[in-house]
Amino acid sequence: xxxxxxxxxxxxxxxxxxxxxxxxxxxxxxxxxxxxxxxxxxxxxxxxxxxxxxxxxxxxxxxxxxxxxxxxxxxxxxxxxxxxxxxxxxxxxxxxxxxxxxxxxxxxxxxxxxxxxxxxxxxxxxxxxxxxxxxxxxxxxxxxxxxxxxxxxxxxxxxxxxxxxxxxxxxxxxxxxxxxxxxxxxxxxxxxxxxxxxxxxxxxxxxxxxxxxxxxxxx
Amino acid sequence: xxxxxxxxxxxxxxxxxxxxxxxxxxxxxxxxxxxxxxxxxxxxxxxxxxxxxxxxxxxxxxxxxxxxxxxxxxxxxxxxxxxxxxxxxxxxxxxxxxxxxxxxxxxxxxxxxxxxxxxxxx
Ligand code: FES
Numbered sequence: 487x488x489x490x491x492x493x494x495x496x497x498x499x500x501x502x503x504x505x506x507x508x509x510x511x512x513x514x515x516x517x518x519x520x521x522x523x524x525x526x527x528x529x530x531x532x533x534x535x536x537x538x539x540x541x542x543x544x545x546x547x548x549x550x551x552x553x554x555x556x557x558x559x560x561x562x563x564x565x566x567x568x569x570x571x572x573x574x575x576x577x578x579x580x581x582x583x584x585x586x587x588x589x590x591x592x593x594x595x596x597x598x599x600x601x602x603x604x605x606x607x608x609x610x611x612x613x614x615x616x617x618x619x620x621x622x623x624x625x626x627x628x629x630x631x632x633x634x635x636x637x638x639x640x641x642x643x644x645x646x647x648x649x650x651x652x653x654x655x656x657x658x659x660x661x662x663x664x665x666x667x668x669x670x671x672x673x674x675x676x677x678x679x680x681x682x683x684x685x686x687x688x689x690x691x692x693x694x695x696x697x698x699x700x701x702x703x704x705x
Numbered sequence: 706x707x708x709x710x711x712x713x714x715x716x717x718x719x720x721x722x723x724x725x726x727x728x729x730x731x732x733x734x735x736x737x738x739x740x741x742x743x744x745x746x747x748x749x750x751x752x753x754x755x756x757x758x759x760x761x762x763x764x765x766x767x768x769x770x771x772x773x774x775x776x777x778x779x780x781x782x783x784x785x786x787x788x789x790x791x792x793x794x795x796x797x798x799x800x801x802x803x804x805x806x807x808x809x810x811x812x813x814x815x816x817x818x819x820x821x822x823x824x825x826x827x
Binding site: 523525526527529530532533534536537539540541543544545546548550553602642643665666667668 | 769772773776777779780783784786787788790791792794795796797799802803805806808809810812813816817819820824825
């Protein structure tokens with residue numbers, strides 16, 4: 487029971503009654519002020535905060551790093567990328583850090599460089615692992631360079647993927663993105679949507695109309 | 706002793722009835738008292754003797770403890786659900802994230818219910 491709900495203690499009979507009452511109040515308030523009922527109230531408040539946070543998350547207050555709803559504008563990453571090298575760029579937005587890597591065997595991969603744990607920068611480390619790996623120095627998070635899957639450390643989700651293409655002149659372009667763990671075809675279908683109907687048909691996406699409804703329902 | 710009526714209890718007053726015998730404690734460490742807890746007139750029956758300083762109303766106390774433990778358990782579940790909701794939303798499964806939000810709200814209602822069982826208990 488909190489002190490404020492107590493009836494004021496009756497002043498003593500002595501002339502300095504007010505002072506005695508004051509001292510009693512002071513003494514009571516020196517005791518622990520947080521009772522178990524107060525804890526229950528605090529727990530209820532925390533619970534309400536979590537509920538509000540959950541609604542906020544579902545409504546989209548968090549930024550989904552390296553994601554775009556529709557087809558992002560293709561962007562030139564670099565003029566040339568040698569095996570074992572990496573280059574940092576921004577894609578799809580100017581705020582979305584990304585990383586393009588050419589694996590030693592020549593495969594070209596691109597990922598969002600925002601760690602899925604606490605958003606540190608992910609680095610390409612050729613010297614680590616069998617054929618290099620994506621490494622987050624903040625908490626030793628490690629991602630597989632070929633798939634973006636988490637192979638060690640605290641990150642909860644794979645890195646969002648970025649689809650790269652190589653032009654005949656060797657320049658590398660970023661063209662599309664996929665969310666964490668999203669299959670490539672699903673991601674491309676979602677972004678192509680109804681803006682590129684012939685490409686969606688080529689990919690064998692579910693019917694154009696359905697794809698558009700899907701997109702509205704999922705986002 | 707037994708034939709005499711019990712005299713009315715005097716009003717409780719912390720410290721001495723003579724103000725000059727009470728140390729002035731206001732100046733230093735004003736929140737620390739040697740008698741902390743026992744200087745509180747709301748504590749009705751406690752010591753000296755067996756059971757001094759222990760719980761005086763164990764039934765009520767255990768009910769409150771049970772409510773508190775249940776509420777804390779629900780909050781732990783909410784923390785878990787929030788991480789799940791964030792993961793699902795980040796992976797683009799917005800529908801699943803909304804289910805998570807619904808779970809969080811239901812859990813909150815459970816906690817509120819536990820509190821409303823007896824909001825005045827201490
Ligand atoms: S931020 Fe990357 S592992 Fe923690």
